[in-house]
Amino acid sequence: MRFISRYRRHRFAGPFLLLAGLLFVGISYTVAQAASESAVLNTSDKATLIAEGKEIFARGCSSCHGLNAEGAGIAPSLIGVGAASVDFQVATGRMPMADMSHQAMRKEPVYNEEETAALAAYVASLAPGPAAVTNEELAWERSGDTAEGGELFRNNCAMCHNFAGQGGALTQGKYAPTVMGVEPKHIYEAMLTGPQAMPVFSDSVLTPQEKLSIIKWIKHAENEPALGGAALGRVGPVTEGLLAWTLGLGLLIGVAVWLTTKAR
Amino acid sequence: MSNEIAPLTDPGLPEHIHRKADVDPRAAKRAERQVGILFLLSVFGTLLFIYAYVGIDESIFIFLPIMGTTNAHQLFLGLGLAMSLFFIGMAAVHWAKTLMPDHEVIDHRKEQRSKDEDRSAFVATVKERAGEAGLGRRPFIKRTMGLALGLVGLSPILLLRDLGPLPENELNETNWKAGTRLVTDPGDRPLKPSDLEVGGVAQVQPEFPPGKERHLDDIAKDSVLLIRIRPEEFNLDPERLSWTYEGIIAFSKICSHMGCAVALYEQTTKHLLCPCHQSTFDVTRAAKVIFGPAARALPQLAITVDSEGYIVAKAPFNEAVGPSFWERDSK
Numbered sequence: 001m002r003f004i005s006r007y008r009r010h011r012f013a014g015p016f017l018l019l020a021g022l023l024f025v026g027i028s029y030t031v032a033q034a035a036s037e038s039a040v041l042n043t044s045d046k047a048t049l050i051a052e053g054k055e056i057f058a059r060g061c062s063s064c065h066g067l068n069a070e071g072a073g074i075a076p077s078l079i080g081v082g083a084a085s086v087d088f089q090v091a092t093g094r095m096p097m098a099d100m101s102h103q104a105m106r107k108e109p110v111y112n113e114e115e116t117a118a119l120a121a122y123v124a125s126l127a128p129g130p131a132a133v134t135n136e137e138l139a140w141e142r143s144g145d146t147a148e149g150g151e152l153f154r155n156n157c158a159m160c161h162n163f164a165g166q167g168g169a170l171t172q173g174k175y176a177p178t179v180m181g182v183e184p185k186h187i188y189e190a191m192l193t194g195p196q197a198m199p200v201f202s203d204s205v206l207t208p209q210e211k212l213s214i215i216k217w218i219k220h221a222e223n224e225p226a227l228g229g230a231a232l233g234r235v236g237p238v239t240e241g242l243l244a245w246t247l248g249l250g251l252l253i254g255v256a257v258w259l260t261t262k263a264r
Numbered sequence: 265m266s267n268e269i270a271p272l273t274d275p276g277l278p279e280h281i282h283r284k285a286d287v288d289p290r291a292a293k294r295a296e297r298q299v300g301i302l303f304l305l306s307v308f309g310t311l312l313f314i315y316a317y318v319g320i321d322e323s324i325f326i327f328l329p330i331m332g333t334t335n336a337h338q339l340f341l342g343l344g345l346a347m348s349l350f351f352i353g354m355a356a357v358h359w360a361k362t363l364m365p366d367h368e369v370i371d372h373r374k375e376q377r378s379k380d381e382d383r384s385a386f387v388a389t390v391k392e393r394a395g396e397a398g399l400g401r402r403p404f405i406k407r408t409m410g411l412a413l414g415l416v417g418l419s420p421i422l423l424l425r426d427l428g429p430l431p432e433n434e435l436n437e438t439n440w441k442a443g444t445r446l447v448t449d450p451g452d453r454p455l456k457p458s459d460l461e462v463g464g465v466a467q468v469q470p471e472f473p474p475g476k477e478r479h480l481d482d483i484a485k486d487s488v489l490l491i492r493i494r495p496e497e498f499n500l501d502p503e504r505l506s507w508t509y510e511g512i513i514a515f516s517k518i519c520s521h522m523g524c525a526v527a528l529y530e531q532t533t534k535h536l537l538c539p540c541h542q543s544t545f546d547v548t549r550a551a552k553v554i555f556g557p558a559a560r561a562l563p564q565l566a567i568t569v570d571s572e573g574y575i576v577a578k579a580p581f582n583e584a585v586g587p588s589f590w591e592r593d594s595k
Contacts, residue, residue: 171544200463202461
């Protein structure tokens with residue numbers, strides 16, 4: 001007690017107490033939440049999975065998508081979007097959305113694998129839709145064709161996602177995200193379901209085999225070494241021009257100034 | 265009272281200020297050392313270049329801050345060559361600025377016109393030599409030489425033919441005819457309306473009869489984007505609406521501004537965006553321009569289905585696809 005009474009008027013006592021208080025609240029909140037969440041899931045029976053999904057949906061999604069996933073003014077109906085769509089949106093962290101301004105962006109997923117599967121099962125149970133892809137369907141390493149995938153990518157994807165898959169701008173703050181470092185499963189599901197501004201590439205427009213080829217090409221591009229030196233984000237003339245005009249011209253101006261100053 | 269101001273006197277040349285290296289032997293020695301060091305840096309650059317060429321394996325990648333993961337072989341080749349050339353130049357300039365002679369010299373301008381006697385001597389020489397060459401006495405040489413020199417000038421004029429031939433009607437025509445099937449690009453598979461979901465797109469080309477090859481010239485004009493939306497979302501006049509099929513609408517993919525491939529389709533807003541200059545077209549209103557430099561809507565291809573249920577063109581494009589050209593204004 002002497003210790004406390006000695007330091008209680010110290011000038012750092014206030015900030016220290018504030019920090020300690022915040023830390024305590026944060027930790028206890030995390031612990032409490034983890035306990036309640038982990039209590040939900042422990043079985044994989046289909047009916048219970050759907051029931052669990054429904055519960056998670058009611059807690060985390062229904063405020064925007066409606067209690068029965070019927071949609072509302074701010075969020076679309078999820079009836080018939082299928083498990084593939086849910087898996088893509090939730091497992092890449094796009095849903096639940098952090099802010100509603102332009103588009104949902106990729107972030108750390110909020111729900112773990114089991115919870116995502118439960119949500120997907122629930123939404124799929126509302127109406128038939130594209131199913132989440134299984135790993136057997138995703139034999140891109142075996143059945144994909146890199147060259148064909150490149151041609152397909154340039155024809156179908158490159159206009160938005162950039163010729164090297166780095167992503168690009170769309171209208172009014174929207175953008176096509178980079179496809180580098182995306183799970184093959186999520187690439188496949190995105191083509192199948194057309195999330196957000198992206199159009200749908202159905203299985204007759206791009207056959208499953210062609211989708212695998214695109215994935216193989218993307219994975220090939222991902223591991224493509226930068227042989228020409230600094231890749232500058234692989235977006236072409238924008239960064240290259242910026243560097244040439246600022247660094248290059250700046251250097252030339254500096255040299256010109258030095259050339260014309262008289263030696264003392 | 266006079267307003268006249270005395271004219272400025274010629275201020276003459278400013279006083280010559282000697283450089284430190286001219287008056288102080290220690291400064292001169294220092295400048296000499298600096299020039300030497302710059303030359304040595306160039307030597308180091310060349311050695312680095314040689315070492316990078318022989319000694320650094322092409323498969324080595326290193327991480328550099330800002331630059332990211334970079335190929336070491338290429339990086340040091342470039343750095344070495346840059347150093348070897350840059351420091352030679354820098355040394356030469358520094359040498360000239362600090363140690364080379366610094367006295368000022370005045371060199372007055374000379375008159376450009378040659379002296380009269382030089383000019384008449386030149387004319388006399390030309391006349392004399394021309395007489396000696398005997399062109400007047402040898403008319404055959406004179407004529408054949410004239411012919412040869414005259415004809416030689418024709419060949420570059422003939423090459424101007426390569427600017428043609430005129431495209432005739434080619435710019436107004438595509439390979440789309442009434443009844444041509446729409447096939448996927450690449451893949452060449454014909455499509456049925458059921459193959460496209462609402463919100464779906466397909467990049468298509470006209471089907472070619474077997475044996476006919478598709479060239480880039482064809483793709484540059486024929487490329488079409490097929491989009492399916494809900495039929496009630498269309499905002500079209502009855503004629504244009506009859507060109508669609510169950511919510512499927514087809515547009516030329518060639519931008520009416522500069523001919524880029526317009527295919528950035530936003531499913532949510534039903535807008536088509538051109539990646540080159542951000543022209544934006546509204547799909548629900550027959551690709552009307554709603555933003556950007558494009559002057560007119562993308563040409564719409566009238567489609568229907570044939571007896572086997574495949575999507576076909578109902579008629580060729582009713583206007584030229586792509587950007588404006590000489591005979592076509594921007595309307």
